[in-house]
Amino acid sequence: MRSYLEDDLSGVRLVASDMDYTLLADDKSMPEDMPGRIRALEGAGALFAAASGRPLYTLRDMFPDSWDHMAFVTDNGAAVVCREDVVFKSLIEPATVQALTEFTLEGGYGLPTVCGLDACYVREQDRRYDDVFRTFYHNIVYVETLDHLAAEVNKFTVYFPEGNAVPMRDEVYAPAWGEQLSVTCGGAVWIDIMNQGVDKGTGVERLCEHLGISVADVVACGDTDNDAEMLETVGHGYLVANAEERMERFADFRIPSNNERGVAQVIDAVLAARRA
Template sequence: MQGFEADAGLASVKLVASDMDCTLLADDGSMPSNMPELIGALADAGVTFCAASGRPLYTLRAMFGDYVDRMALLSDNGAAIWCAGELVFKDLIDVATYHELIDFTLADGRGCPVVCGIESGYLRTCDRVHDAFFRRFFTEITYLDDLDSLDADVNKYTVYFPEGDSEEVFARTYRDAWAGRFSVTTAGPEWIDFMNPHVDKGRGIKRLCDHLGISTADALALGDTYNDVQMLEAVGHSYVVANAGEHMRAHARFMAPSNNERGVARVIEALLAAKAR
């Protein structure tokens, strides 16, 4: 696999989309210190930066703070898209259907149901024991004694596996039960994510490109794990970070330095240098 320096077409890029956990964010959860300046420099060069994540929209907005209106957010694996201060797309799971998913998770007994609403994440009070971990991903959490009466606008359903065995559970139980009705993916060892069948990061990037009036051939994406595959395959410039699993290399053309080496920032710096030539 070629290194990121081998991408000769960087000057044509008009959209940079990056996964968050284990891609943009280091293992300690920190963002490159110069990201505000890089996002601003990209915007000044006519390039949109997009954080493409399984995290909810309100969490991403809080993470990017004052410069969020100069960029795009693809949240909940593409179930909501925010661009330049405006919500341009949302896709909701109907109430009866997400209650089916809750019931399935509870009957299986191995994971914690997390109902991802537009305004809040909804969890059972008995799962508050994991609150410190949940707060890394959900800045707004509503705890309920049970989820039986929940009736909220929901665009993703996810299951948290405290034992870190999501990939095994997905392969043995969830994939065959639900893949025909949902876009289902693991998002690291702790999560299985459910979106409506026409929702994933790849379709999200295509929707964002349509909104921006650009071609996916002029989009660049960086990722590290399974829920990034469709996004990497949708764009003209596909990168995995060096810390990604070996299986991810089949889905990208170039390799960026690892998340701890601030690989996303280094690719953006190379892009800006190519634009300046």
């Protein structure tokens, strides 16, 4: 794959980045001075967007000094927010949430979590994984049962502690649900399920419509399955060096790894190109 340094970034209006193993280092730390970079992009006539499987309330906590100067493609595109404006949200029907819960529990496939707009609902008996859940869901409500929750739900996520989410998606969830819902993996331990047509790619498209810009003028950075549609959709699809080889078919260029702060280097390159 070619290096991003060979790309023409002069027309870029939006930089969208995945979080885990893309923007964030392996230790979950953020690049230095991200607030400064985010505000600099805005000042240069561009915008930064965090594109993640995480919900809005968690992502805003991660950008406390700049959330109102950026955009969010949250829950893999199930909710899109630009600064303080809700651009889009896609809620899963309660009957579908119930059916997914029963399918997961009756099959013994993994640990179900129900992701609402304001909180993530988890069974009390799965509290032992709280440290893992808390990394992604800052607002967790533990309940005795997930049956018939009275919540606005936009994502159903299954946690696989043994790291077998990808084969479980391919062999179990996609065959059973793939024709009616969007089924993807957020790394080795998460299967994420949203409404059909919801993914990071369509989320970025909706954000571009709101901003009045073309997807051709977007840089997207990612590393794994739930980034695939986003990388294919935009004009500048960038894969971090630490991504698995199987992801290369979705992107055009390579950038340095997450631990080398590749996304920060891309932002700096976009700023230099915008100012040239």
